[in-house]
Amino acid sequence: MIYWMAYLLVGSCAGILAGLLGVGGGIIIVPMLTFLFSMENMPAEHIAHLSLGTSLASIVFTSISSFRTHHAHGAVKWQIVRRISPGIVAGTLFGSWVAARLTTGFLKGFFVLFIYVVAVQMLLNVKPAPHRELPGVPGMSFSGSIIGCISSLVGIGGGSMSVPFMLWCNTPLHIAIGTSAAIGLPIAAAGAIGYIANGLAASNLPSMSAGFVYIPALIGISGASICTAPIGARLAHRLPVLHLKRIFAIMLIGIGTKMLLSLG
Structure with missing residues (x-):
């Protein structure tokens, strides 16, 4: 019951952040699941893969x-969505295939590096000049x-890359x-499919898993x-998003540092 409550809390925060800041809820879901799965004594070699795959699967529903x-x-500018989606799907499927062949330690380290980059970008309010x-x-x-491949390696919906790209x-x-x-x-859809398919042959996965997606x-x-x-999407049109992003960036640095220390 405690873990179910924790999943609901993580989902609530991720949903608000996805709508409010445009960064994708995965940037919160992945580290939180990493901590929770460790507490649940899941196989250490699969914790990162399960966190990434489950994050992407949940973002399917959040994004809708x-x-x-x-x-x-x-x-929403649907012309952009239609034109970028084929590359997104191809890159995401490739990224999930690569991730399945990497170690949990490498994936955690890559995620920490990514989270620091996003945090600095938010703190400094770095925006590419529209050239x-x-x-x-x-x-x-x-x-x-490129956006799809990196997103699948860090389990996010890609907002921290697609937003700067569109601003540029x-x-x-x-x-x-x-x-x-x-x-x-x-x-999220391509990533979830990729992590499910690439995890089907993995051994020692927890029960109630579909490949690298943990169903509960x-x-x-x-x-x-x-x-x-x-709620987050509505708040994005009313609140001072810049100040909220800077607060969130400080939280990300703390989360990233905790993950970094766990690698030792």
């Missing part, structure tokens, strides 16, 4: 709930494949955040995030 609210505010327009189909496919291409901030929520769906955590996180993602 979030982008519907953003769409209602006219903040150009959105590229054509080849450029969008290439960009999508002269997309208004509220459109970039809303469109990023929609882009999170193909990332998926149910708890998804159920809560579906309810809270629209």
